[in-house]
Amino acid sequence: MSILLTTLNARFAHASLALRYLYANMLELQGQTSIVEFTIQQNVEDILECIIQHDPRIVGFSVYIWNIVETTQLIQELKLLRPDITIIIGGPEVSYEYEDTAIYNAADYLIEGWGEISFYQLCHQLINKQIITQKAITGIQPELENITLPYRYYTDHDIKHRTVYIEASRGCPFKCEFCLSSLDKTAWSFPLDSFLAEMDLLYQRGLRQFKFIDRTFNLKKEFTTRILEFFLNKIANHPKEPLFLHFELVPDHLPDELKALILLFPDGSLQFEIGIQTLNPETQVLISRKTNIKKAQENIRWLSTKTTVHLHVDLIAGLPAETLNDFANGFNELWSWQPQEIQLGILKRLKGTPIIRHTEAFQYKYSHIPPYSVLENKTMSFSTLNHIKRIAKFWDLIANSGRFKHTLPLLLNQDAFAAISEFTTWSFPKVNQTHGIAFDKLFALVFDYLQNYTEHTLSIIQQAMQQDFIRIGTHGWPKFLGTPPDNWKEQLINKTKQKSLPKRQQQHTS
DSSP: OOEEEEEEESSTTBOOHHHHHHHHTOGGGGGGEEEEEEETTSOHHHHHHHHHHTOOSEEEEEOOTTTHHHHHHHHHHHHHHOTTSEEEEESGGGSSSOTTOHHHHHSSEEEESOOHHHHHHHHHHHHTTOOOOOSEEEOOOOOGGGSOOOGGGSOHHHHHHSBEEEOSEEEOSOOOTTSGGGGOSSEEEOOHHHHHHHHHHHHHTTOOEEEEOOTTTTSSHHHHHHHHHHHHHHHHHOTTSOOEEEEEEOTTOOOHHHHHHHTTSOTTSEEEEEEEEOOOHHHHHHTTOOOOHHHHHHHHHHHHHHSOOEEEEEEEESOTTOOHHHHHHHHHHHHHTOOSEEEEEEOBOOTTOGGGGGTTTTTOEEOSSTTOBEEEOSSSOHHHHHHHHHHHHHHIIIIITSTTTTTHHHHOOSSHHHHHHHHHHHHHHHHOOSSSOOHHHHHHHHHHHHHHHSOOOHHHHHHHHHHHHHHHTOSSOOGGGOSOOTTHHHHHHHHHHGGGSOHHHHHHHO
C-alpha cells in the first residue's frame, strides 16, 4: 500500500515545507510514502495522470487559500476516476468553516490544524483496517521537541533551484483579528540545538538563501541572538559565500543586543518583513492589534538609515473604520520612515478569523471566491478599494521593483500616496491592465507622465531615467531619453552579469 503526499504550489520555485513535515513524521510508513508537488498553473488532467501513475492507496492534499479552487476540482475528478483511493485533506484553508464546502464533501477525511502526528496515525489506522468513526479529525498538537524536523528532505534540486522555507518557531502571541495566527494561544520555539544542527546540514549541502516563516522571529531576544550568531559565524568562516536571510519581525521590539548583531551582517544578506497593517489608532483597537507606533517608527527608521537591511513593510486597505484619507495618511507616514518596499494589500476574510465580528457594524461585503478579499465596506466603496488595488500594482512595478531608483523621487512628492494615485488614475486607462506590462511600455509611460504632468525639466527627467535604464539591463536605447552616454553598452553588460546574484543582492549592488 502506497501513500502519496501532494499539494499545488503557487509556483514551481516554492517547495512545500508542510509536505516534508508530514513525510518526516511517518515513522515506519515512510518507506511507502512519497512526495509529489505540482503548481496551480498545471493542467488538472496532467496532474491527475501523474497521481494515478503512482498508484497510491492514500493521497494527502495540503490545501491553502491559493490552491483551494484547483485542489477541489482535482479531488472531485480523482474520486470519479479512482473512487477506491482514500483522500485526506488538511491545511489552513480547510481547518475552519469547512462543513459545507465541496472539497470536504469530496474528501474521505479531514485533519484540522496540526497534522504531523495525526496524519501518520490516520494512515496507520487505514492500513490496519481499523474502524474510523470521524470524518473530521482534530489534529494533535505535540510539544515541538516531539516533531521530527523535515529539512533533510529538501532535495539537492530544491536547494539549488527553489525557495527553501524554514521555521524556528510556531504560533503568535498577538491577536490581530485578520490573521489566522490570532487563533494561536502563544508562540512556541523549536529546540535550538537540533534546529541549528539541521541548518548546518542545509548550509553544508549548499543552501545560501534561508526564508524563515516565523511570525515573530525577534520576540525572544536570546532565541533570535543564537540564530543570528549562527549565521554570522558562517559568514565569518566563508566570507566569499553570499548568504541571504529573510525574517518576519515584530516592529516595536528591537533590543540593542539585536541591533548590534544586525550591524555585523554584510550588505545584501538580510531582508526583514515587518507588518504594520495600519497606523490608525481607532482601527488598531478594533482589530486587537497592539503596536507601539512610536517605537516601531524608531526601529524602522534605524534599520532604514543605519543598516543595509532590505525592509519590506505591509499595509492593509479595508480594515474597520479606516477611510481612504486615513489609509493615505498612514501610507505617507510609513513612507517617511524610508523602507525600501511598502506592500499594499487588501483585507481578506480568512476562514476562522475573528474579523468576521465587524461584518454587520461596518457593512462588509467580501468576495466568496479565494482569497475572499473585501469588496466594499462602510468607509470604503467598491470603486475606492478597486482603485487601491490598482495603486498597489503600479507601486509594485515602479517603487517596490527597485527599477526606478533614480526616477521615483521625480514621480513622488511630499504627498506620496496622492502622487502614485494620480499616476494610477492617468496610466490605467492607457494600458487597461496592471499585470504583464512590458518594461519598455512601462518605462515610456512613466516618461510621458513626468514630461507632461510634472514641473521637472526634460533634462532632469532624462538624466534620472538614463541612470535607471542602464541599471536595469534592458537592450535598445529609447529615443525619448536623448543621446546615450558613450559607455552605456559597457555599463549595461556589467549590470547584466549581476543577474546571477539573488534578487536582493542585485538591488543592493546596483
